[in-house]
Amino acid sequence: MGKERGVSSQCRRRWSPQGQSDDFALQQANRNRRFGDRRSGYTVATATVLAFNFLGDGLRDARRYKNGGMTLLQIRNLKLEFGPPEKPLRAVDDVSLTINTGETVCVVGESGCGKSVTALSIARLVPTPPARYVGGEILLNGQDVLRMSGAQLRGIRGGVVSYIFQEPGSSLNPVFRAGHQIKESLKLHRPDVANDAEVIRLLKLVGIPAPESRMRDYPHQLSGGMQQRIMIAMALAAQPRLLVADEPTTALDVTIQAQIIELLRQLKQELGMSMLLITHNLGIVGDVADRVAVMYAGQIVELASAMELLTHPLHPYTQALLNSVPKLESGAERLTAIPGSVPNLGAFPPGCRFHPRCPKARRDCPQKPPELAEVEPNHWVRCFYWNAPLPTPEEGLNPNNPALILARAPARS
């Protein structure tokens, strides 16, 4: 695929110090990865006390949501590799995920689990090489993105699938006014309404006050939160069917994070658009998600409705992620971090990839890989022992398992 021209609306107005047409989306993905890596130490511990407001709102939304939409996106058994074919590094391993019209699906997991490359694959924005798709399909409105021509891909990028990324400051072109950049997006996707009135309408839609004067601001005159709102306006200018938001709040202050999540929630309700929200923070999931997929080491390990997953998590990894979200009422002195870290590509542990960090790990967990199984209606889990208690020392994989010791320790308050 290489350097396709005319990627999503944002991609076309990218700024590069060299004035070159580098693959904007790849730059973003790399930037996100670097940024994410710095955060991997404390993973979801960056969740804030706002998490519980989000959780409550989200559960109310989840109850309102009727899963009656048509299938918009169907990712089936997707497999993506990096590295030489003789020593492949599989970053996405047999991922299947569906998004219906009007539905918001969240993908959560620590940095390096394969969330971004999965999301970028939807508009085939992962450059090949270095990546290779070695299996599966990505059906967008029934058409396989992996088999689309360059012209077909240009047609879906921006117009059908739009992206917003983590750091709005580096996605906006610093030498053009905000309004100009939105108008450029309109010219590409809806030239008949590429005028000031539509720019102002979009700015109002994303909650920018005094849009008539703000549209004349340059990006450096806007706060991080305002810049992200401009990016969302640019994505919406194309009227996409699916908005992919990859860690859209990670680079923002906590209070601004809450505002952007609230904006996404409102937009979802007002525009009826489908959304794929990627985050390493389970605390924000409850506010917007209808369904949640939890990813670990390139695989989905749990998939369920947001309400079900947040109130009744079954996979030990999901449980650990939720335990690391600070709780207002607990008064705990420190957060429950997940021991260890996500394994690097090419160094996945044998059998269940989570076993070195799992409190429930038993002797046979490293022997064979668990399959993703529907253990309750619409609730999928990749674990042999999802309904078993913590193992006894005899049953456990390792008597010094730090995750088990942590799980058995009395809660501190």
Ligand SMILES: Nc1ncnc2c1ncn2[C@@H]1O[C@H](COP(=O)(O)OP(=O)(O)O)[C@@H](O)[C@H]1O
């Ligand atoms: N261009 C690339 N070349 C090699 N490895 C990559 C590339 N892009 C991503 N990866 C690797 O793929 C894995 C998944 O990355 P990513 O999807 O960015 O994770 P996440 O979004 O969950 O943090 C990581 O191990 C990452 O290092």
Ligand code: SF4
């Ligand atoms: S299969 Fe074993 S190691 Fe993997 S999550 Fe389940 S209990 Fe833990």
Ligand SMILES: [Mg+2]
């Ligand atoms: Mg990422």
